Amino acid sequence: MAAARSASTRLFQNRAFLWLCLLATNLAVLALAILVVSILWQGWGTLDWDFLRSTASRKPENAGIIVPLWGSVWVCAICGLVALPLGVGTAIYLEEFARRTRFTRIVQTNILNLAGVPSIVYGILGLTAFARMFGAFGSGADAGIELGDPESLFYLRLPFGSSVLAGGLTLMLVILPIVIISTQEALRAIPPSLRAGALALGATTWQTVWGMTLPAAVPGIMTGSILAMSRAIGESAPLLVVGSALFLLATPNNLMSDFSVLPLQIFNWAQRPQAGFHDLAASAIVVQLVVLLAFNGVAVFIRQKLQKPLL
Amino acid sequence: MLKQLSSIGLLATAGLLFAAAPQDANLKNLKGVVKIDGSSTVYPITEAVAEEFNAVAPKVRVTVGVSGTGGGFKRFVAGEIDIADASRPIKKSEFDMAAKAKIDFIELPIAFDGLTIVVNPKNTWCTSLTVAQVKKIFGASGSAKTWKDVDASWPATPIKVYSPGTDSGTFDYFKEVVVGKDGAIRSDMSVSEDDNVLVRGVTGDEGAIGFFGCAYYFENKDKVRAVGVDGGKGAVMPTIESIENGSYAPFSRPLFIYVSKASADKPEVKAFIEFYLKNVARLAAEVGYVKLPDAVYSKVGANWTANRIGSQFIDPKGDHITGSLAEFYK
Numbered sequence: 001m002a003a004a005r006s007a008s009t010r011l012f013q014n015r016a017f018l019w020l021c022l023l024a025t026n027l028a029v030l031a032l033a034i035l036v037v038s039i040l041w042q043g044w045g046t047l048d049w050d051f052l053r054s055t056a057s058r059k060p061e062n063a064g065i066i067v068p069l070w071g072s073v074w075v076c077a078i079c080g081l082v083a084l085p086l087g088v089g090t091a092i093y094l095e096e097f098a099r100r101t102r103f104t105r106i107v108q109t110n111i112l113n114l115a116g117v118p119s120i121v122y123g124i125l126g127l128t129a130f131a132r133m134f135g136a137f138g139s140g141a142d143a144g145i146e147l148g149d150p151e152s153l154f155y156l157r158l159p160f161g162s163s164v165l166a167g168g169l170t171l172m173l174v175i176l177p178i179v180i181i182s183t184q185e186a187l188r189a190i191p192p193s194l195r196a197g198a199l200a201l202g203a204t205t206w207q208t209v210w211g212m213t214l215p216a217a218v219p220g221i222m223t224g225s226i227l228a229m230s231r232a233i234g235e236s237a238p239l240l241v242v243g244s245a246l247f248l249l250a251t252p253n254n255l256m257s258d259f260s261v262l263p264l265q266i267f268n269w270a271q272r273p274q275a276g277f278h279d280l281a282a283s284a285i286v287v288q289l290v291v292l293l294a295f296n297g298v299a300v301f302i303r304q305k306l307q308k309p310l311l
Numbered sequence: 312m313l314k315q316l317s318s319i320g321l322l323a324t325a326g327l328l329f330a331a332a333p334q335d336a337n338l339k340n341l342k343g344v345v346k347i348d349g350s351s352t353v354y355p356i357t358e359a360v361a362e363e364f365n366a367v368a369p370k371v372r373v374t375v376g377v378s379g380t381g382g383g384f385k386r387f388v389a390g391e392i393d394i395a396d397a398s399r400p401i402k403k404s405e406f407d408m409a410a411k412a413k414i415d416f417i418e419l420p421i422a423f424d425g426l427t428i429v430v431n432p433k434n435t436w437c438t439s440l441t442v443a444q445v446k447k448i449f450g451a452s453g454s455a456k457t458w459k460d461v462d463a464s465w466p467a468t469p470i471k472v473y474s475p476g477t478d479s480g481t482f483d484y485f486k487e488v489v490v491g492k493d494g495a496i497r498s499d500m501s502v503s504e505d506d507n508v509l510v511r512g513v514t515g516d517e518g519a520i521g522f523f524g525c526a527y528y529f530e531n532k533d534k535v536r537a538v539g540v541d542g543g544k545g546a547v548m549p550t551i552e553s554i555e556n557g558s559y560a561p562f563s564r565p566l567f568i569y570v571s572k573a574s575a576d577k578p579e580v581k582a583f584i585e586f587y588l589k590n591v592a593r594l595a596a597e598v599g600y601v602k603l604p605d606a607v608y609s610k611v612g613a614n615w616t617a618n619r620i621g622s623q624f625i626d627p628k629g630d631h632i633t634g635s636l637a638e639f640y641k
Binding site: 057058161240245246248258271273275 | 346351355358361365372373374376378382386389391504505506507524526527531594597598
């Protein structure tokens with residue numbers, strides 16, 4: 001009798017838990033769905049080619065987002081291209097090569113702490129280190145050192161000033177700890193037997209990493225990277241500190257170009273008094289979601305290309 | 312007649328300005344970069360001017376940022392930008408930093424933003440407030456809990472206060488007018504950086520009171536009701552006229568641009584400022600702000616042509632002085 005009740009209790013608990021989980025999932029999906037639908041509802045009317053092709057304007061009907069759109073693409077591309085190799089490299093060193101010493105423990109603790117630092121702090125760091133370069137090349141608007149023609153693709157100057165490069169590198173600082181930690185987790189999830197097998201066959205650590213662990217960890221690394229890039233594309237505070245502009249008529253043409261980003265434009269439109277700008281903010285959010293999906297699409301593509309089945 | 316005279320004065324000033332500036336044909340070929348940063352309140356005006364300027368001088372690259380008034384001044388004294396947008400006069404500390412960095416600047420008021428105190432439309436009792444009553448509602452010491460605390464004939468409906476973010480220039484200005492430099496505004500308020508949120512808050516709460524720039528009030532006249540302000544000479548409602556002529560005292564807030572003297576010598580910056588002063592009255596009104604009286608504009612134009620360095624709000628000894636714009640720009 002007691003055994004029967006306990007069985008039914010256990011089955012009830014099982015069903016209740018299932019329903020709780022379903023409820024949690026559905027609430028999350030529902031919140032997202034409401035958000036997307038209401039944004040689409042408000043923003044669909046003003047979302048057209050002209051909106052994507054136009055620059056900023058005081059008249060909502062003439063205003064568009066080409067400049068912040070390309071600004072976001074440049075900044076996030078730079079951020080991703082720098083943060084992924086650096087982050088994955090650091091994680092591989094810490095997990096696969098480094099011995100557990102006091103030094104690696106300090107590095108590890110620091111990385112964990114950095115992941116929790118508010119992004120505006122990285123903005124101040126980016127301003128000092130990248131935009132102004134500690135004043136080592138003179139201060140003010142004039143560049144200390146210039147290479148090439150400002151109109152060409154291969155123009156470089158020091159300090160970087162409030163440029164896409166300074167912005168991208170600042171965002172790189174923001175997401176680097178996330179990339180490192182998620183890559184470390186992905187590497188830790190690889191069964192040790194895989195490494196032991198490779199090493200037993202005489203492979204060097206490098207061969208083991210490149211041939212066995214890294215390919216097996218690609219799905220985990222890419223998932224972490226997608227989360228990190230999603231954060232980068234939504235950041236505005238650190239870029240504001242670095243000196244991102246809002247009104248600008250030219251899209252970036254080299255690493256030293258001034259830039260604006262989508263979140264900044266969205267916030268500015270959302271807080272304007274005229275209702276016409278609020279619709280534009282919604283349209284820009286839709287565009288931002290599409291850009292985010294595009295970046296994630298690239299990550300998924302890379303995952304498919306690099307992934308090797310774990311046998 | 313007086314108005315005509317002053318607008319002739321304005322035209323004459325503009326003529327003077329343009330005699331010194333490159334001609335329109337030259338503007339087409341003028342090249343260079345004009346970097347602006349600062350207040351997000353001033354941003355819509357500067358954006359409008361920059362947009363129009365691009366039509367006459369397409370090769371000049373104008374960039375406008377929104378780091379906030381304080382953030383803009385920081386970049387201004389570092390020599391990174393040519394022009395700082397500001398929703399309040401320069402502070403003493405910023406003035407000293409500029410002096411230390413040897414950045415001379417020209418202060419140019421460009422428009423008014425009338426801070427508007429609003430209540431819920433269902434609030435039938437409160438049609439105007441004296442400055443003392445405003446202090447009773449918003450001040451930190453002895454702040455009113457219900458409307459009855461403000462005026463004994465009003466109902467005991469609880470007061471709910473909505474305020475712009477405490478980092479904003481709007482808040483700074485309101486605070487200085489209501490409780491003075493060293494006073495404090497009450498802390499039990501609903502605060503938002505986005506003034507549209509304040510509009511929604513006041514719309515949904517019968518006992519609510521809030522304040523924000525007049526542009527938000529003009530766009531939401533159907534949702535919130537403005538309260539007249541009695542600065543000692545009877546209640547005055549915030550209208551374009553009362554804000555412009557200064558009778559909506561003390562809440563007519565001036566907005567400024569600060570131009571670095573070194574930048575003002577560059578032809579592209581010079582051309583931009585001249586274009587700015589010539590068109591700002593019309594463009595400011597278009598984006599929801601209130602133009603300055605013509606007499607003030609002509610004084611501002613004269614200051615610009617004469618390269619008048621420094622701030623009218625800091626006296627020669629370096630102390631901050633308060634007063635209305637019309638007094639300083641007579």
